[in-house]
Amino acid sequence: xxxxxxxxxxxxxxxxxxxxxxxxxxxxxxxxxxxxxxxxxxxxxxxxxxxxxxxxxxxxxxxxxxxxxxxxxxxxxxxxxxxxxxxxxxxxxxxxxxxxxxxxxxxxxxxxxxxxxxxxxxxxxxxxxxxxxxxxxxxxxxxxxxxxxxxxxxxxxxxxxxxxxxxxxxxxxxxxxxxxxxxxxxxxxxxxxxxxxxxxxxxxxxxxxxxxxxxxxxxxxxxxxxxxxxxxxxxxxxxxxxxxxxxxxxxxxxxxxxxxxxxxxxxxxxxxxxxxxxx
Amino acid sequence: xxxxxxxxxxxxxxxxxxxxxxxxxxxxxxxxxxxxxxxxxxxxxxxxxxxxxxxxxxxxxxxxxxxxxxxxxxxxxxxxxxxxxxxxxxxxxxxxxxxxxxxxxxxxxxxxxxxxxxxxxxxxxxxxxxxxxxxxxxxxxxxxxxxxxxxxxxxxxxxxxxxxxxxxxxxxxxxxxxxxxxxxxxxxxxxxxxxxxxxxxxxxxxxxxxxxxxxxxxxxxxxxxxxxxxxxxxxxxxxxxxxxxxxxxxxxxxxxxxxxxxxxxxxxxxxxxxxxxxxxxxxxxxxxxxxxxxxxxxxxxxxxxxxxxxxxxxxxx
Numbered sequence: 268x269x270x271x272x273x274x275x276x277x278x279x280x281x282x283x284x285x286x287x288x289x290x291x292x293x294x295x296x297x298x299x300x301x302x303x304x305x306x307x308x309x310x311x312x313x314x315x316x317x318x319x320x321x322x323x324x325x326x327x328x329x330x331x332x333x334x335x336x337x338x339x340x341x342x343x344x345x346x347x348x349x350x351x352x353x354x355x356x357x358x359x360x361x362x363x364x365x366x367x368x369x370x371x372x373x374x375x376x377x378x379x380x381x382x383x384x385x386x387x388x389x390x391x392x393x394x395x396x397x398x399x400x401x402x403x404x405x406x407x408x409x410x411x412x413x414x415x416x417x418x419x420x421x422x423x424x425x426x427x428x429x430x431x432x433x434x435x436x437x438x439x440x441x442x443x444x445x446x447x448x449x450x451x452x453x454x455x456x457x458x459x460x461x462x463x464x465x466x467x468x469x470x471x472x473x474x475x476x477x478x479x480x481x482x483x484x485x486x487x488x489x490x491x492x493x494x495x496x497x498x499x500x501x502x503x504x505x506x507x508x509x510x511x512x513x514x515x516x517x518x519x520x521x522x523x524x525x526x527x528x529x530x531x532x533x534x535x536x537x538x539x540x541x542x543x544x545x546x
Numbered sequence: 547x548x549x550x551x552x553x554x555x556x557x558x559x560x561x562x563x564x565x566x567x568x569x570x571x572x573x574x575x576x577x578x579x580x581x582x583x584x585x586x587x588x589x590x591x592x593x594x595x596x597x598x599x600x601x602x603x604x605x606x607x608x609x610x611x612x613x614x615x616x617x618x619x620x621x622x623x624x625x626x627x628x629x630x631x632x633x634x635x636x637x638x639x640x641x642x643x644x645x646x647x648x649x650x651x652x653x654x655x656x657x658x659x660x661x662x663x664x665x666x667x668x669x670x671x672x673x674x675x676x677x678x679x680x681x682x683x684x685x686x687x688x689x690x691x692x693x694x695x696x697x698x699x700x701x702x703x704x705x706x707x708x709x710x711x712x713x714x715x716x717x718x719x720x721x722x723x724x725x726x727x728x729x730x731x732x733x734x735x736x737x738x739x740x741x742x743x744x745x746x747x748x749x750x751x752x753x754x755x756x757x758x759x760x761x762x763x764x765x766x767x768x769x770x771x772x773x774x775x776x777x778x779x780x781x782x783x784x785x786x787x788x789x790x791x792x793x794x795x796x797x798x799x800x801x802x803x804x805x806x807x808x809x810x811x812x813x814x815x816x817x818x819x820x821x822x823x824x825x826x827x828x829x830x831x832x833x834x835x836x837x838x839x840x841x842x843x844x845x846x847x848x849x850x851x852x853x854x855x856x857x858x859x860x861x862x863x
Contacts, residue, residue, distance in 0.1 A: 380558075381565030384840045384847075388802040389820070396824045396832045397576050473691035480693050481809055481821050500697060500810075504705050511701060514694040525689035 277526035284523055285343065292339040301330035303337035304488045315508050325498065325509055334490050335513060341402065341491040342517070345475035346468040346524060349410040354417050354464035356410075358456060361421025362448050366429055376422070379415040387412050391474065395483045402475075402491070405484035409474045413467060420463055424456045462532045469524030476517050492517040551855050559848045563841060567621075570837045571614050574829045582606070585630065626834035631826050636834045639819065644838070646715060647808070647815035651800060653731055654738035658800070662743035663789070666750025670758075671777060681751060684744035692803040696737040696810035703733055713812040734811040741803050742796050749792055753785040790854055794847040801839065 291298060300319070301307070307328035315323045322331040364375040382390060394408035428434065429452075437447050478484035479493025487494065492513040499510030582597055590596055601607050605616055620627070626636035669680035704712030711717065711730050757763065758781060766776050789796075805817035812818070816835060823831035 377561065377565065380562050381569055384562050384566050384844050385836065386798040386801040386839065386843060388805045389836055389839055392805075392820050392824050393570075393573055393832070393836050396827070396829070397573050400825070469689050473689070477691055477693060477806055480806070482825055483821070496693065496697065503697065503701055507701050507705065510697050514697050518690040518694045521691065522686050522689040525685065529685060 277523055277530050281523040281527045284519060288336070288339045288520075289343070291336050295333065295336045298336065299330055299333045301333050303329065303334045303490055305329060305333075312502075312506055314506070322512060323506065323508055325506075326502065331495075331509065331512065334495055335492070335516060338491040338495060338513070341485060341489070342472055342476065342520065345402075345406060345491065346472035346521075349406045349413070349471040349475065350464050350467040353410040353414045354460050354467070357414055357417025358421050358453070358460050360414075360418040361423075362425050362452055362456065364418070365422040365425025366444065366448055366452060372422075375418070379418050382411075382415040383419075385412075387474070388477075391478065392483070395478065400483045400486060402479075402485045402489065405475050405478040408478065409471055412474075413471070417460075417463065417467075421456055421460060424459050425452060428452055428455050458535050462528065462535055465531055466525055466528030469521035469528065472524065473517065473521040552852060555848060555851050555855075559844050562844050566840045566844065567618060567837065568614070570833050570840070571617055573836075574833055575610070577827075577829070621834075621837065627830040629823075629828055629831050631823070631828045631831070636830050639831065640816070640834055640838060643814065643816045643819045646813060647804060647817065649715075649727070650731060650734055650738060650807070650813060650815060651804060653735040654800060654804075655742070655797075657735060657739035658742035658796070659746060659789075661739065662746025663750050665743065665747035666785075667754065667777070667782065669747060669751040670754035680747075684748045687740055687744040688748075691806065692737060692741055693806040693810050695740055696734070696807050699733055699737055700810065715814055734807045734813055737810070738800065738803050738807045742800050745792070745796060745799060746789060749788050750785055753788045754781060757781045757784055787854075787858065790850065790857065794843070794850050797846050798843060801843075 305328075307324070310317075310320065310324050310328035310330075312326060313320050313324040313328075315321070317323060320330045320332065322335070324330055325334075360375055360379070364372045385393065390412040391405075391408040394411050395404060398404035398407060434447060434451055437451050442450070475484055476491060476493030476496070479491050480497045482497065485491040485494050495513040496510050496517070499506070499508075499513065502509050503511075582600060583591060586597065586600060605613055608616070624637055626640065628634065629636055629639060632639075665680060665684075669677055671677075672680060700712040703710045710733050712733055715727060715730050717726050717730075754777075763776060763781060766780055767773070801817075804815065805820065807813065808815045808817035809821060816839060819831065820835045820839075822828075823835060
C-alpha cells in the first residue's frame with residue numbers, strides 16, 4: 268500500500284522524469300554522436316526511427332534527440348531561477364509592507380497594484396521590450412511579471428501573523444522590527460512561500476519557453492524547448508514530431524512541477540496560497 | 547449607502563491608471579539609446595543641425611514631466627503617434643487589432659464560461675472515479691502552456707483530419723464572409739477557452755463543495771426538496787458570485803492565452819501586434835498596446851467590483 272502511494276506521488280514522477288532528463292544531459296555524448304547545432308546536409312528531415320537519429324532530424328539535418336537534451340538545463344534553470352528570485356523578492360516586499368504598515372505599505376502596495384493592472388504576459392512583453400530579447404532577460408521578465416502576485420500573498424500572510432501573541436511578546440520584550448521580521452515572521456511565512464514558489468516553477472518553465480516560442484527568449488544557435496516548438500511549427504504538416512515532441516516534453520515537465528507543488532500544498536495543509544497561474 | 551465604496555474604488559482605479567501611464571511612459575525611456583538613434587539613419591545622426599531640429603520638434607529637450615504631460619494629452623486625444631515600422635498611425639492599427647482580438651475573445655469567453663460552469667457542477671456532484679478525474683483535470687490543463695495546446699489541436703483538426711483552417715482570420719482566396727471568419731475562429735477560440743474554462747471549473751467546484759454544507763441547503767433538504775433541484779435552484783446561483791469576483795483574473799488569464807493563441811494561429815489581433823512590435827522595437831506601438839490593454843483591465847476590474855457590490859448585500863459603504 269505504501270509502495271503504491273509512493274508510486275502515485277507526483278514527486279516520484281518528477282524525480283524520475285527530471286532526474287532522467289538531467290542524467291541524459293550529462294550522458295549526452297553517449298546517447299547521440301550528433302551535437303545540437305551540427306548541420307548535416309545528408310541527414311535532412313529524417314523520420315522517427317531513423318538509424319542514428321531515433322526521433323528524426325530537422326530541416327538542417329540537426330538531430331532532435333540531441334536538441335531536446337540540449338534544452339534540459341535551460342528549461343530547468345528557466346523554472347527554478349525566476350520562481351526562486353521572485354518569491355525571495357516578493358517575501359521581502361510582503362514582509363516589510365505587511366509588518367511596517369503605514370505609508371511604506373501604501374507605497375509598496377500601490378506599486379504592486381500598478382504592476383497587477385498588466386496581465387502577466389503584457390508585463391513580461393514590456394520588460395523584454397526594455398531589456399531586449401535574450402534568455403537571461405526572458406527570465407528577468409517573468410520574474411517581474413509574477414512578483415506582484417507573490418508580494419501580495421506574503422503580505423496577506425504577514426498581516427495575519429502580525430497580531431499573534433508570540434509576535435506581541437517579542438515586541439514587548441524589546442525586539443526591534445528587523446529581528447522580529449527575520450526571527451519570528453520569516454520562518455512562519457516560509458511554508459507559504461515554499462508552496463506558492465514550487466507551484467510557480469512549472470509555470471515559469473512554461474512562461475520562459477513561451478517567450479522563446481515568440482522569438483523573445485533563447486536566441487539561436489542556443490536551443491530550448493520553446494525555440495524547438497517554434498522552428499518545428501513550420502513543418503507541422505510534413506514532420507509533426509518536430510513540434511509535437513518538444514510540446515509534449517514541455518507540457519509533461521511543467522505539469523509534473525505544478526502537481527508536485529499542489530501535493531506540497533496538501534501536505535502542508537492550512538497553508539494559504541494562490542491557485543495556478545495560467546500561461 | 548454604497549456610494550462611499552464606489553467612490554473609494556473609483557479613486558483607487560484612477561490612481562492605478564496614473565501609475566500605469568507613468569510606467570508605460572517611463573519604461574520606454576529606460577531603453578538604452580535615445581529616439582534620435584532609433585528614428586534617424588546613420589548619416590542623419592551625424593548632421594548636427596538636423597538632430598537639433600529633430601529634438602526640438604519632438605520636444606525631446608523638454609524636462610521629462612513636460613514630455614509626460616504632452617504624451618498624455620496626445621493619448622487623451624486618441625493620438626498614439628506613428629509606428630516606427632510602417633509609419634501607419636498607431637491608433638488605426640490598434641482599432642483593427644482590438645476588433646480582431648475581441649471576435650476571438652468573445653467566442654472564447656462564451657465557451658469558457660458555459661463549459662467551465664457545467665464542468666464544475668459535474669465535478670462537485672459526481673462521485674467516484676469520474677468525479678475525481680473531473681476534479682483533477684483542471685489543474686493539469688492549467689499547467690499546460692496554451693501554445694502547446696494550440697499546436698496539438700491545429701495538428702489534429704487542420705493537418706490530420708483536415709476539418710478546419712489553422713491560420714489567419716479569413717481565407718486567402720474567396721474569403722471574408724461571416725461563415726469563413728467563423729470557421730477560422732473555431733480552433734483559436736477553443737484553444738483560448740481551455741484555460742479559463744479550467745479555472746472556472748475549479749472555482750465553481752470549490753464553491754459548490756463549501757455551499758452544500760451550508761444551513762440553507764440543509765433547510766431546503768429537510769423540506770423534502772430533491773437534491774437535483776436544490777443544486778440548480780439554490781446552490782448554483784450562489785456559486786456564481788465567486789465566478790463574478792474572479793472574472794478580472796479570468797479576463798487577465800484570457801489575454802495571456804490570447805497572445806500565444808494568436809501567435810500559433812496567425813490571428814491578426816493585439817497579441818501578434820505586441821509580439822512583432824517588441825521584436826521590431828517599435829516603441830510607440832508597444833507603448834500604445836500596453837497602455838490600452840492595461841487600461842481595459844483596470845476598467846474591467848472596476849466594473850467587476852461595482853457589480854459585485856451591487857449584487858452582494860454584505861458590502862456596505
